[in-house]
Amino acid sequence: MEYDRPLFYHVMKYAAASQRDTVDMVSGNPDWGPPDALREGLIDYADSDPSQFQYPPSEGISPLRREIADRRGVETERVIVTNGAGEANHLSMATGLAAHSGTEVLLADPVYPYYSGRTTLLGATPTFVPVDEAGQLDPDDVRERASEETALIVVNTPNNPTGAVYGPDAMTEFVAIAKANDALLVSDEVYDHFDYTGEFESALSIDSDHRVVTNSFSKSLGITGFRVGYAVLPERLIEAVRTRHMLTNVAGSRPAQRAVYRALRETDRSYYERNRDRLRERIETFTQTLDAIGADYTRPDGGFYVLARFEEFPGTLENTKRLIDEAGVAGMPGEAFGQTRADWLRFALVTPRVEDATTRLEAFVSGRS
């Protein structure tokens, strides 16, 4: 039961308390704001009849479920709308553990810390599979570690924190490994709108009753605080997941679902493209500076983050604080994500101040040399 609160909070608090102006590159909160239709959806909703303020269907309001199902090319019945991808991931992991005999969860290292936290909370045991130099999770490594003890394989593509995007071959392999070991692949795809290579492949494209796809509108619509996500479930798990959702949360929040539905219907492609292009430019700006100052880094194929390593400045919590105090740049210590990137720092590029950060990092590094 005991579990440290994610380091995120610790670092954000430290940065907020700093006397120095700090560029916040800690967490993955989009800075560009939601589309207009989302705001309009909330305003319209506010005038609704009293009945519209009451419980939505537990599995989500019907128009939103249908819209998601249409977009993903699945039956509406397979879609459950959740309190963000966080709940979708929790439900999928809990249900997958209950539905399979093993108690082992295969996770990449480095890993988004909530996956390992949930593993522990649910009484299961994590087995970490180190990613390769490029940040990719090699299916051969996953296959080697999978066994009848494996109940779940949890992957995240595009990846937080490595920026890796798993292509069709890797996804097909992950699903096959889950099936071969009577396990469930849980594929968290919340950064799917931020693929810079065109290589991204959703686990949905591989038809199997051994995979769940979780997603949300937190990143794609710039609304991490709305808590509207979803899972696409295989037939065999629908009833169990719906029951668990109902008994955990009863239902999600209706104003948020209504606003997301409106935004999905009325927001055109340019909104999504603009945000993806913006991230791409920031990545270019940031990695150019990392090149210039001689830092190691992994160029992200997708997502919001750059993992970087500075010579003789390992990504410990202590050094993260030093970077806040001495450079005015707040990142996340690599140790928050596991062992293999413990000496790296993660920088989230969801701030308009990426250029400020690069100037400060240059000054910091030249001051140390």
Place this chain on the structure above:
Amino acid sequence: MEYDRPLFYHVMKYAAASQRDTVDMVSGNPDWGPPDALREGLIDYADSDPSQFQYPPSEGISPLRREIADRRGVETERVIVTNGAGEANHLSMATGLAAHSGTEVLLADPVYPYYSGRTTLLGATPTFVPVDEAGQLDPDDVRERASEETALIVVNTPNNPTGAVYGPDAMTEFVAIAKANDALLVSDEVYDHFDYTGEFESALSIDSDHRVVTNSFSKSLGITGFRVGYAVLPERLIEAVRTRHMLTNVAGSRPAQRAVYRALRETDRSYYERNRDRLRERIETFTQTLDAIGADYTRPDGGFYVLARFEEFPGTLENTKRLIDEAGVAGMPGEAFGQTRADWLRFALVTPRVEDATTRLEAFVSGRS
């Protein structure tokens, strides 16, 4: 893991599909609508900066937590804002089971079905304590069944479905029994604004680290679909509950929390009093008719519901459907709530059509005699 979806949904679906106009007395959705300030809060929120659309603190936005803490006379640190009282109850039950050695959960019979559903989901065993004729849960009966196997005692006051309100003596006893058996009392008080006797006593007034109080704004502000609730926790459970909340839901929905905060600040007592008076009048109207047609019933001291029993017409699902088809009145079958009220029907008085329902019940009963 397998658990029937609550009968609520089944009955509501049946009523909705009926050719006949039906007075919906199935579920506890307030029909009177939220206060104006809640709608205004949503509209104002819709114009916020992008940062206000991002993750709220996991434990809830600070102004709302402080407002709740002030109103309940507790430290802010003890309050966690949840996705409705449903999540608060789930978190409290899960954490209480993990923190105590037993695996038994004491529940009243009849019981709000989510409590027993959660007990099963969490791998614990329910022990049902029958209520007395008046619908009251007798502390002596609870004490008799409590043992070292007991991890949780879950009570609901004002009660759904019986309408019982537990006074100071009973609440003091419940807390003492929990303490004596190294268990946790979880007191769900979502109907606290609907006490018609003045006898209601929150478990909060009994200082103990063996009790959690859960509540929400679903009923008091007429917004069951917003999913804003809270738990007030003893010191020893704060960290474990916060961790579980974070790993289950990450956070609650920010627009809903913002709107609730505004509504709490700007809604005066007359809103609450008007709704309470309205319910009181409906109870009077409804029970007068039950008297007139010779039905048994329990007069509620609080809450939204009247349990009634008709001669030779037990409250089965089949008869519930007959009442929809033949009388145009939809209630809930007593069997949904356990054994002791299995031949009763529960009627929710959160509809402006209580008089229609009484007319129809009179005609139905006279047609059968």
